[in-house]
Structures are given as C-alpha cells and as structure tokens.
Amino acid sequence: METFNLILLGFKVGLLPINLLFCFLGVLIGTLVGVLPGLGPVAAMALLLPTTFHIPPVTAIIMLAGIYYGAMYGGSTTSILVNIPGEAASVVTCLDGYQMARKGRPGPALGMSAFASFIAGTVGVAILMVVANPMAEFVLKFGPPEYFSVMVLGLTLLIYLAQESRLKALIMACFGLVLSFIGIDTFTGQHRLNFEWMELADGVGLVPLIMGIFGISEVLMNMEHMVKQDVYEAKISGLFPSRKDWADSKWPIIRGTILGFVLGVIPGGGPAIASFTSYAIEKRISKHPEKFGTGIIEGVAGPEAANNSATAGGFIPLFLIGIPTNGILAMLFSALLVHGMQPGPLLLKNNPEIFWGTVMSMYIGNVMLLMLNMPLIGMWVKILRIPYQILFPLILFFCLIGSYSINNSTTDVTIMLIFGVIGYFMRKFNYEGAPLILAFILGPMLERAFIQALNISGGSYMIFINRPISAITMLIAVVVVLTAAIPAIRRGL
C-alpha cells in the first residue's frame, strides 16, 4: 500500500508540466547526443549541469536522467545507419544493425531497436519500483563499516570488469583516489596535495574532471581522424518489425532485460557491458550462431534491451546506497549533491518525491522516446550528415563555457583542459577513464567511512569482520580479487 501511494506521488510529480517539459528536453538532448559521435552523455550532462541551478532539484534530475537513457536510444540510430556507434553501449548494434540496413531492412532494425529499448526500459523501471522500498529498509541498517566494505567491493568489481588491462584499471583507480585527496582534509582541516592553492581548497571539481577526461579528450582523438560519415542513403520505410521479427526477438529481449538490469546494478557494469554480454550470450545459445554479424534481428534486439534495462538497474545503487556505478551515474550523483541532496536510503525517506518522481518520469520518458525515435528518423539522418569539422568546434566551445559557468572561474576551464590532455594520453596508452572517475568519487566517502568505523570500534579493525554485512561483502571482494589474481600469477604475471 505504501509503495502504491509512493507510485502515485511519483506520477503526480512526474506529470507536472515543468517536469514533463524538462523530461522531453532531456530525452531529446539525450537522443541527439546519442546520435552524434564525439559527445557522450557524460559530457552532455556535465555541460548542462550548470543550467540546472535555476530549476527545482527533481526537475534537474529528471532532465539529466532523460539524457542518460535517451542517449541509449540515439546511439543505436547511428550504429544502424552509419556503422559508427554514437555511444559505447551501441557498438554491438553496429554488427548486425548496419548489416540489416545494407540488406535493405534499416526500418525493422531501427523499429526493433526502439521497441526492445522501450520494453526493457519499462520492465527495468517496474523492477526498480518493486525493490526500492525493501532495499532502502535493508540499507538503513548500514553503518560506516558496511559502507566502507560495499565501496571496496564496488571498486574491486569495477576493476575486475575492466575491458582493457586490469593492471591499468587498478592504476587508474589509485590515480583517482590520489586526485580525490587534493584539498582540505575534512577531519583535520589540513591542506593536502593542493600546495595551499585556495582555488583547489575544495578539491578538483567533478565536472571539469569528467568533461576533460571524457569530453575534451574524445574530441581531440576524433580530430586526428576526422570521421567521414557514410550515411544510409535510401528512404527509410517500414519501421514496424514483422511477426517473424517479433517471434525471433522475443527471448533475446527477455534475456537482455534481465541480464541488463543485473549488470546495471553492479559497479563497473552498466549499459556497455550489458550489451556486449547480451550479444555474446545470444550468439552462444543461438541455433544459428554463424548468422550473427550478417544482419539478424536477434543481434539488435537483445543488446538494445540489455543496455536500456541496465540504465534502470544503475539507479538502485545510486539512489538507495549512494554509490554511482559508472561515469554517467557519477554525473547524476554530482547533480544530486549540487542540489543539496545526499543520495542514499535517507533520500527515499526524507525526499521521496525525488526518487519516485524520477522513476515515474522514466516511464513517461520511455514513451516519449518511442514516439520521438520512430517519426523523427529522417531528422536524425539529416543531423548525421553535419560534417564533424563543424561539430567538434561546437562541442569544444560548449565544454569550455560549460566548465566556466560552474563557478564563473577560468581555473575550472584550465583544470578541464589539463584533464583533457591527461585523458588524451590515457586513450593513447590504453587507460580507461571509468575506474578513475569512480575512485575519485568514492575516495572521500571511503576515507570518511573508514575513519568513522575505526572511531566507533575504538581503533579495532575487527569491526569490518564482526558485522555480518561488512564481513560478507569483504569476503566477496577478496574472492573477486583472488579470481583475478590467481590466473594472472599462474601465467607468470
């Protein structure tokens, strides 16, 4: 009954005209960002974050969340029509989606992508609604030792799931922690690593960091190889998949939805890993695996369902525990903090309209996306034809003024550019940005929880083992580390 009342509250908030407008803006911008290569949802959210200072918190979160799942829809359009993924989560859609376009079936590919995303997104939101309250009650039992253990597990899983080298992912995590120490220590008031430079007294800003690492560096990389888009030329018609398409896609959508949601909850998981894993599983269990990559609908339906379901799954650790599981959710986390909200179980207790309003707006947003993506395909195709030589100056400029407008300070712009250079070299030398960002966000919370736990226990480390939730979480983290380390040691490192 309580959940039902909260759902009604959520709809009441989500259906407010201002929230409907900003939800629409968010999904439209998200789709546009997903369509355009070179500007991912992280950079887009970072750019738009300063503009949300003048709107209510729930409206801001609704818009930014809309950008997140909107980008998942948009990324598949460019994958299918141009064979260039607009988003990391849409890389896999290129494999069969573009081949379907080449065979003269771009319409069903685009249509199934939209429908699979809608179904999975809606089911994901429904699961989120069901688990929210029980999970919040459970997390209220967490104290500093539990938070510390969960964050350690989160970082460990993120590194374990790293797509490139785990050793490099660990280094990035350490570097992120080092960056998080910059500023005044909250316990002693001592300046740490900022060399008493007052501009860095509050530490490195998350927005300039993310915009530099993800936005600026992406543009710099793309500048070296100006991408010529070979857009599908013929008229796109027949957007509705056939009965056979639905029959073939039914189980991939169901599997993708469940898999995506679970992977969305896990730190280091998220839409990209969900879509890759879904594709791999569908190919493995298919009766005709040799057809994958030649243009079959299952290769589009499963991954698209997985990546949208993962977006809903990611909101569980973000809102209920206060731990973002990927860079995009880190931006939402930052937005919540900027608007004076502390993510965690108390957010649901004290500000239920934020969580439930956002969740309900995701339902509404999914409907808007289905309506946007079907009739507006022609418009997205026209946008895809804008040369990158015109797009990248705009992207760079928006990054610059976006970072300036946070604090009206050129220091933030300089910091963003410095991280742009670092991000550029990171990409060249195959270092991933996600472990750095997550460790940067978790670093202060990790240190705080650790010290608070020791204060509670009077300096005894046994507190991390004596409390059951903390002990189990630590044990899982140890198992994950051993699972990765033992094979590496056997291979002779």
Add this chain to the structure above:
Amino acid sequence: MKKYDFYCGLFWLFVALFVSAMGLKFGLGTPGYPGPGFFPFLVGIILAGLSLAIIILTERVKYKDTTFAKWPFFSKGVFFTLSILFAYSISLEFIGYILGSFFLMLYLFKVPGTQKWRLSLFLSVAMTALTYFFLGVLLQAQFPKGVFNLG
C-alpha cells in the same frame, strides 16, 4: 604491453613516490586512529607496487612482441589546438567573453575545421551571439567583459 608502457610505469612510480612522501609529511597517525597522510601514503605504496609490476611486465614481453616498439600516433595539429585552448582559458578574463570566444571559434572552424572564411565567420558570430544571449542574458551567467568592456 608496449615500449611506452615502460615509460608510463616510470611516470606512475614517480607519482607514487611523491604521494607517499607527501603522506608521510601530513602525518600517518596510528593504525587505530589514522592521520591525514594515512590514505595518501597507503595509496602511494599500492601505486608504487603496480607501477613496478608494469615495468617488470614490459621488460618480460620486450622480445616476444614484434610491435613492441610501436608508439601511438600523435598529431601536431592537436597540440597546437590545445595551446590555443589554454591561451583562451588564460586570457579570457583579459580579452572578455565575446572577443575571446569569437576568435577561438574562428580559429577552430577555419584551421582544424578547414571551413571557408565566410562560413567560419558566420558560425563564429552566430555561436558567440547565441551562447551569450542564452547563457549570459537569459540564464544570467557572469561572463567576463574584459578590458574592452564588451557585454
């Protein structure tokens, strides 16, 4: 692993030693009551271990990989553009938003963007004006006026 990973390892080792040294300077406290330097020192030690691992691994694969010595491609144009961006950032308060942004956009469209003069000028003026109106006027963002007091 490639040759450049060896130099990356050396870089990370330097960072690790620096951070550990700073951690010692801040004060480690006691194991039961950590000081402000405890975590930096701990992370520095872990990072030192990881960077040594990278260095050792790089040495091991040195003769096994025929592409070991291959470096990634770096474009001079990117570094020049970065210099312009840094110059924009440093001079923004002095030149002002309108002039600074106009010249920056003109450079970006014309040089790395390789657009014609007319289009570059048009887009530069349009973007500067639109962003100033939307952010500066509507959203009241405080853009610098510079020594020419424009805006």
